[in-house]
Amino acid sequence: MWSYLFKRLLHMIPLLLGVSLLTFLLMALSPGNYFTALLQNPQISPDTVARLKAQFHLDRPWYVQYVYWLENVLRGNFGYSMAYHIPATSLIFQRLWNTFLLSFSALIIAWGVAVPLGIWAAVKKDSWVDRACSLFAFVGLSVPDVLLSLLALWFAAATGWFPVGGAQSPLYDFLSPAQQLWDRTHHLILPAIVLAASDLAGIMRRMRSCLLDTLRAEYVTAARARGLGEGWVVYKHALRNAINPLLTIFGYSLAALLSGAFIVENIMAWPGLGRLTMEAFFAKDSYLVVDCVVMATGLLVIGNFVADLLLAWSDPRIRLK
Amino acid sequence: MTPLLEIKNLKMDFGKNADALRAVDGVSLAVGTGETVCLVGESGCGKTVTALSIARLVPTPPANYVGGEILLNGQDVLKMSNGELRSIRGGVVSYVFQEPGASLNPVFRIGNQIKESLKLHRPEKATNEEVIRLLKLVGIPAPESRIRNYPFEMSGGMQQRVMIAMALASEPKLLVADEPTTALDVTIQAQILDLLSELKQRLGMAILLITHNLGIVGDMADRVAVMYAGQIVELSPAKELLRRPLHPYTKALMASVPKLRGDADRLSAIPGNVPRIGNFPPGCRFAPRCVMARPECSNAIPELVEVEAGRFVRCPFWKTS
Numbered sequence: 001m002w003s004y005l006f007k008r009l010l011h012m013i014p015l016l017l018g019v020s021l022l023t024f025l026l027m028a029l030s031p032g033n034y035f036t037a038l039l040q041n042p043q044i045s046p047d048t049v050a051r052l053k054a055q056f057h058l059d060r061p062w063y064v065q066y067v068y069w070l071e072n073v074l075r076g077n078f079g080y081s082m083a084y085h086i087p088a089t090s091l092i093f094q095r096l097w098n099t100f101l102l103s104f105s106a107l108i109i110a111w112g113v114a115v116p117l118g119i120w121a122a123v124k125k126d127s128w129v130d131r132a133c134s135l136f137a138f139v140g141l142s143v144p145d146v147l148l149s150l151l152a153l154w155f156a157a158a159t160g161w162f163p164v165g166g167a168q169s170p171l172y173d174f175l176s177p178a179q180q181l182w183d184r185t186h187h188l189i190l191p192a193i194v195l196a197a198s199d200l201a202g203i204m205r206r207m208r209s210c211l212l213d214t215l216r217a218e219y220v221t222a223a224r225a226r227g228l229g230e231g232w233v234v235y236k237h238a239l240r241n242a243i244n245p246l247l248t249i250f251g252y253s254l255a256a257l258l259s260g261a262f263i264v265e266n267i268m269a270w271p272g273l274g275r276l277t278m279e280a281f282f283a284k285d286s287y288l289v290v291d292c293v294v295m296a297t298g299l300l301v302i303g304n305f306v307a308d309l310l311l312a313w314s315d316p317r318i319r320l321k
Numbered sequence: 322m323t324p325l326l327e328i329k330n331l332k333m334d335f336g337k338n339a340d341a342l343r344a345v346d347g348v349s350l351a352v353g354t355g356e357t358v359c360l361v362g363e364s365g366c367g368k369t370v371t372a373l374s375i376a377r378l379v380p381t382p383p384a385n386y387v388g389g390e391i392l393l394n395g396q397d398v399l400k401m402s403n404g405e406l407r408s409i410r411g412g413v414v415s416y417v418f419q420e421p422g423a424s425l426n427p428v429f430r431i432g433n434q435i436k437e438s439l440k441l442h443r444p445e446k447a448t449n450e451e452v453i454r455l456l457k458l459v460g461i462p463a464p465e466s467r468i469r470n471y472p473f474e475m476s477g478g479m480q481q482r483v484m485i486a487m488a489l490a491s492e493p494k495l496l497v498a499d500e501p502t503t504a505l506d507v508t509i510q511a512q513i514l515d516l517l518s519e520l521k522q523r524l525g526m527a528i529l530l531i532t533h534n535l536g537i538v539g540d541m542a543d544r545v546a547v548m549y550a551g552q553i554v555e556l557s558p559a560k561e562l563l564r565r566p567l568h569p570y571t572k573a574l575m576a577s578v579p580k581l582r583g584d585a586d587r588l589s590a591i592p593g594n595v596p597r598i599g600n601f602p603p604g605c606r607f608a609p610r611c612v613m614a615r616p617e618c619s620n621a622i623p624e625l626v627e628v629e630a631g632r633f634v635r636c637p638f639w640k641t642s
Binding site: 217218219221222223224225226227228229230237240241244314315316317 | 373376378403407408409410411412415416418420423424425426427428429437438441442471473484487491
């Protein structure tokens, strides 16, 4: 088990190297760099721009830039943001935390609602509950994140119940700790729900079909034949098996949330990694872009890793092989 | 004396009203205390649903009981509440199914699955010692270490022994074994059948053995019921049936059992196919495949008549055949 864990962690290294290299290449292929815009400014001499470029190694070929970047990353330094004029490290980890907070909340909302609803729909198959859930899932799967984000913004603006964008209010620093916590939660609720909504429907449908499959299994009939109560049969024998395929989609769910967060963050002005990536990309803040992509990849790989661990914990057949 | 199990004129449909398909059509069968009865028939003849009906394990809907009674210890199973059903499931009648691999829950250790039955029916005996005693009883070597095995860590024969141990845990009066050896290879088949007869002797249970294999009837059964297309066509003490079958269908079945000595190059087979449920021919359901059918066979369904002491046949022309 431990050697498996170790191997999985080792696999992360070539993956992250590959992703960062590819991002560097793509950034290099797009025309111009951060300082191209400065050349238009008559007050800045070309010499100054050339000096700045040299300072950030932008005058060298992209693979040399990559080596410089990699060398720094290995020392724990993620480079310098040319647009923000601060080290990328502090910027990234704050944004990473926000994205993590948003995705994690959405994850909890999505799974916390989808799993019980899916179970309910399966147990009450063909009842009005099941039909209502199907309709809900159909709508949830059809409405794109973009539209839902816009609707949520409109809702927040029209009712005034929720703040329109941001992760905290301007007066955040003057609030008491309890008020600060409420302020952050208040900002988090709407984006988290929007992000959760698209994933929720899929998980619910999956939960329903998995449970229906296991309810038809012979060991379920065998459990009934032993005289076990229906609740025990469904919640212990059937559900315990139905949850395994769901744990495998947990990893995908995380990927969907991260890419969904990209859209939701940009529309709902949530200061997360997705928004930072976008801003950095348009500003051609190349080191920051690579940092962001590598971080998002890392988050994704760790999520898949957690999903595998959960599956091994849940299914003895996987654990022992 | 009332028999342990008495099925009287059982009629069961799948579906309702116009779509109803009659799967079991007027089956009457009794099993006395300590008796072994074999229910023989081809796939799809209704033998499994008849057997599952004894503990009302066929889900309703789609199944629909339209007539008859199933008296277990003198009480009608079809009229029982859910609570009463749970107490007879395991408590009076236990099941062993065809696929041991599918009938054991893959994610629980076998010891715990057996203990679950004990907790339900003999809570004072829900201990590891009792589980080990049961595993020894069914001939599992080194039960002390096997108790922590998961089902997938055992062979098919061992899994079936575990199923039998689980069925015995509740000390039932009737063991229903639904094709317990079909999924096993021939030598293991013989071992499992020997085990069943031995346990029957030691524990004094009745066994209802469902099979499509006439070869095992002689070793096991006191009486045999032959089913065809939802009806019993012949019911007889086992020895007499094997020595001198009366119904043309039973004869045809016997003729298609391959013989050890003989000069036939080809196996003899019954021409045609088993009629599909809902598509039964008029009159005698075996008539289209019967070598001695007469025109009048298609007029009306013949009755099951006692033609000799203890021998019932559903064919008016049994004598001439």
